[in-house]
Amino acid sequence: MQETPKVVGIDLGTTYSLAAYVRDGRPVVVRDERGIALVPSVISFHEDGTVLVGSAAKARALADPEHTIFSVKRLMGRSLDELRREQELIPHQLVEREVEPGRKVLHVVIGGREHTPEELSAMILKEVRRRAGNPTKAVITVPAYFDDTQRQATRDAGRIAGLDVLRIVNEPTAAALAYGLDQRKQGTVAVYDLGGGTFDCSILSIQNGVFRVLSTHGDTHLGGDDFDRAIMTVVVREMGLDSTKRDPELLQHLRDAAEKTKIILSTLDSADFVLRVPSRGIDYRRTFRRAEFEELIRPWIDRSLDCCREALRDAECSPEQIDEVVLVGGSTRIPYVRQRVAEFFGKPPHTELNPDEVVALGAAIQADILAGGRRDMLLLDVVPLSLGIETFGGAVDKLIHRNSTVPAQATARYSTQFDGQTAIQINIYQGERELAKDCRKLGTFTLSGIPPMPAMMPQVDVTFLVDANGMLTVRAKEQRSGKEASVTVQPSHGLTQEEVERLVLESVEHAHEDFTARRWIELKNKAETDLRYTERALSQVGGELSREQREAVDAAIVAVQRAIQSGDVDTLHQAVAELGKATQPLAMINFNAVARAVLKDQTLEQIDAAKL
Amino acid sequence: MWLRQFVLDVIGRMSQPDYFERLGLPRRFSLDVAEIDRQYLARSRALHPDFHQLGASSEQQASMELTAQLNEAYATLRDPFRRAEYLLQLHGGPPPNASPEMPPEFLEEVLELRMALAEAAEDAERAEIERQLRERRDGMLREIADDFDRLERDGDRSAILLSLRRRLNALKYIQNLLRRS
Structure with a gap:
């Protein structure tokens, strides 16, 4: 039996999750008795109220797709509107409830019960935590391109799982940390991170143990799931199936067969897609050749390389200036991905570390640093998307620009429009577009307690502070009176701190503890x-x-x-x-x-x- | 409106160390990038919240704020254009809108470059224009450095400040072209 670590790094993935921790100065992943590290990010609910997580849940997926859920990460911090285009991938009903004016909470309906993505992710985290011997503190990784709401949702999931979340760390940065530890790298590194559901490219400069992220770009809707779906689409068309009808059982069989085909094609030149559902009289077989598969996934790989181009531009680097390329994420096992990445950067990428484990290893190193362990390494990460406030006419005034090193701060000055006005309301947005309607609304904050004065007289300095997690806090001070104005940020999506606390208390495990x-x-x-x-x-x-x-x-x-x-x-x-x-x-x-x-x-x- | 902002900025600066002080650098335009990096990394190691996670809450808060300020200073001083803008402001130079008019021949040049960029079909052609733009930018930065040097010695202070303002406004055009290319 392994000893029990106090702090762990957790990679909460779209398809798999796992934990790692530092033992005798080296990061190691947590494995079960059979030596398996990966926990499928799958949850299965039973009539009698039991909940299975991991491989046991995945095994039940084919038999009971109605009560099994995959890819929860894709739902984290999203609104129903944003999820419409990929709803076909989720065999469950999604509902959104306006719990109070201006704040909506997404729920997944499984077997007549509603669950928030935060609660579902917490179930996965709890399983990962249990396997690691129930540590109380953790660093959890997220795609670098996750926005504030998605980060918040991830941290809330950690809290609900009974974890003190020391830090939210970006996956590509964590991977660079794991690689840097092994090889004492210096210079400029590009991390190409293609996971199950998300893609990130980060450019880092490494100098004397300081890992400074120069830029990051990504797509939170691009990953191996899309390749499965590309295969599924071909099969559905050739079989003449009606893809608009919600059919969880068939969808699950299709997905399962597509994933198997994809994996085989990484080692062999051709693979048989086999779909056998005797209960429906389906017995289908079709051969996919590797070249055909590559043609199918090419649009997504092109898109990922567009992200790399953007990241390079923001870092003011050319591909030739990149000293090393690191591959992360299970989807980088696909030979075509490796080939395209090598061509793009003009050098063979590093693949020494297991692409499924490298993020968790890096997270473990960061957890060790935060817990007061090693001090010879330092991560300087960036905020992936600009933060701003809505101005007159619906434009967004950017206060903190993308790729600013965190913690980052900016101050804007506000005044009142009317005599005696004591409160101001301001909308906060995240994104790169000019207009507020094209950016993500994070929430509304209200400044109150402004001393009554004639219009335009008060000077309220609002400070936006993005902490090392890439998460925003807002503070305000009225300059004339020197009074701290109180600020309450109401998120547009997700749970409030009170709701999270309540869920923590309701958690069965904690009643025991x-x-x-x-x-x-x-x-x-x-x-x-x-x-x-x-x-x-x-x-x-x-x-x-x-x-x-x-x-x-x-x-x-x-x-x-x-x-x-x-x-x-x-x-x-x-x-x-x-x-x-x-x-x-x-x-x-x-x-x-x-x-x-x-x-x-x-x-x-x-x-x-x-x-x- | 501008004057009020200016006065407030001056007051704000009196209570806070300027960006050069934050990074332990001399207050001048010509700085060695490697030296800026070195100072920044050394200070990051001392201040960064990662190394104060176990401390008292006010210590953590202070660490985060001081690091945020350090990051702001670094981002400003590492970029020559922003460094020049900031230094001009510290010297009490005119703001960007104080000298809106650009020489017509300069505007013509920018227009031509912009059109050339838009028409460049091949990557090689585009790269050549980008090279020209960068050369132009570097030349302008050298002129700006000379102006700041003159400011250190004596000379007609207000004339130099105005010259800097014009040069920076012109440089902004080139920067924008480079960014859009």
């Missing part, structure tokens, strides 16, 4: 860490605080100490949040002092090598 007790311990540890830090920082740079700032810190310390005595989770939560706010100026002063000292004491060369 006594969730509240665990939460109290975690919170108390955090409170004690914060108090220790505050004391240390006060003794070092406390003199630089203003009197008001010092008083606020002292009051917050007392409040936290009392809350620890009280034993009440919510009181402590509130007090810790207040302490965080009160000590913000102190942390800034202290941090700058520490950073200056570090930089002064050492030459830059030493710092590069040092473990800070």
